[in-house]
Amino acid sequence: MSTLNSTTDLTVASAATRADEAAKDTGGSGRLMSVDALRGFDMFWIVGAEYLVHALHRMRDNWFTRGLANQLEHVDWEGFHFYDLIFPLFVFIVGVSLVFSLTKTIATEGQTAAHLRIVRRSVLLFVIGIIYSGGVSSEWPDIRLMGVLNRIALAYFFAALIFCHFRFRGMLAICAGLLVGYWGLMTLVPFPDVRPTPGGTEIIAKETGFTNTAELNLESTTMIRGTYLKGVNLANYVDQKYLPGKKWDGTWDPEGLLSTLPAIATCLLGVFAGLLLRNNRIDSQRKVVYLIAGGVGGVVLGFVWGESFPVIKKIWTSSYVLVAGGYSALLLAAFYQAVEVWRWQKWAMPFVWIGTNAITLYLAKNIIDVRRLAARFAGGDIKNFFENTLTTGFGELVVAFVALGLILVLAHFLHRKKIFLRL
Secondary structure, eight states: OOOOOOOOOTTOSOHHHHHHHHHHHOSOOOOOHHHHHHHHHHHHIIIIIHHHHHHHHHHSOSHHHHHHHHHTSOOSSBSOOGGGGHHHHHHHHHHHHHHHHHHHHHHHHOHHHHHHHHHHHHHHHHHHHHHHTTTTSSOTTSOOOOSHHHHHHHHHHHHHHHHHHOOHHHHHHHHHHHHHHHHHHHHHOOEEOOOOOTTHHHHHHHHHOOOOHHHHHHTOOOEEOSOOBTTBSHHHHHHHHHOOSOOTTSSOOTTOSTTHHHHHHHHHHHHHHHHHHHOTTSOHHHHHHHHHHHHHHHHHHHHHHTTTSOOBGGGTOHHHHHHHHHHHHHHHHHHHIIIIISOOOGGGHHHHHHHTTHHHHHHHHHHSOHHHHHHHHHOHHHHHHHHHHTOTTHHHHHHHHHHHHHHHHHHHHHHHTTOOOOO
16 A cells, blocks of 8 residues: 555546656656555554553543543444544545555556556455454354455455546545445335344244344344444344354444445545645645645534434444544644645654554554563563552553554564565
8 A cells, every 4th residue: 555656636537647647747756754654643553552541541540541541442333432533544545545556557557457456455455354354263154254454455446446437526426425325225225123022032932943043133024224223224234134254243243244335435535635635736735724624524514414324433324434534634634734744754754664564563463462572571570660669550551662662663674674565
């Protein structure tokens, strides 16, 4: 997911035309450091900073640390915390990045090469996603097919193809269609009421000998629609009925089938931001203004829509797409202003180290237990010394700092040696 610096216009006829114009307008290509830094900032919370904040909260339990720790927990169902932004922000950045990488590919190698690149990246990322979720360590049907990396792969695949074949207005119409269409499906399409009456499932199972509760619930003849309760909505029903393999929440998956549609829209929002950043006809400061305006508009519109179509991450509601997309645009504006406009870059380097190897570090986090590794350096008597000498919880905070430091050391090493996982 590289970002290459060239130019484009928001209203040109096709990706091929955009590539031709970019090739004429620029003599070379380079990375947008602000995008790499934002990607790294996003991953920073996953690979270690979250642990650090929770350790701080355990050491000093007050309204401030409680608020920070709360923001680094997912909302159980309806609502929005900072931690609910991490995943869609990454998908948004994928959209920003594909504008740069695919335009260059089309300009230098042609449309067919771009298609092959899209397919190769998507398939590899999808397979890696299955491996990340356990691979074939379990027997079927205990293999999870849909997960975080799988959703990124699908969102990238469809958004990239849309980018290659549609003008800006066409992409905008598709994005709006995905959001409104998903709302229509979730609100208007009836599905079986899978909520058993008290004791009903047990009674029927006893009488029929059919003990698979999930399948039993699907036999309900009572139809409902327009409900967004946990486990009782069209997206969860589609997973329960049609998604094979293991599901994260038992009968449904937060990265399920139907909710992939609005995730594509999230990636397209990133594409729009990428087109803006590549447009040399707009000066850098105006780009920031447009990002801020779009971000504020997305957040406001999302929460207003959320009054009737709730903001729910686990089914990726259209209102959630707008809220998360709005905040993503605001963060991109902040990073672009600081790094590209004001040229404040040194502070962002640790984020760049992480951002240029985001997938590698995400996978490493699954393979390496960084906390246990950190305890080898700062656990045991060292941790107890800090706990007993200074204050309760300080030893755990030191371990958290060491864990984050190990990640940063690895990220810096990979970046310095120019070792990057290229999908």
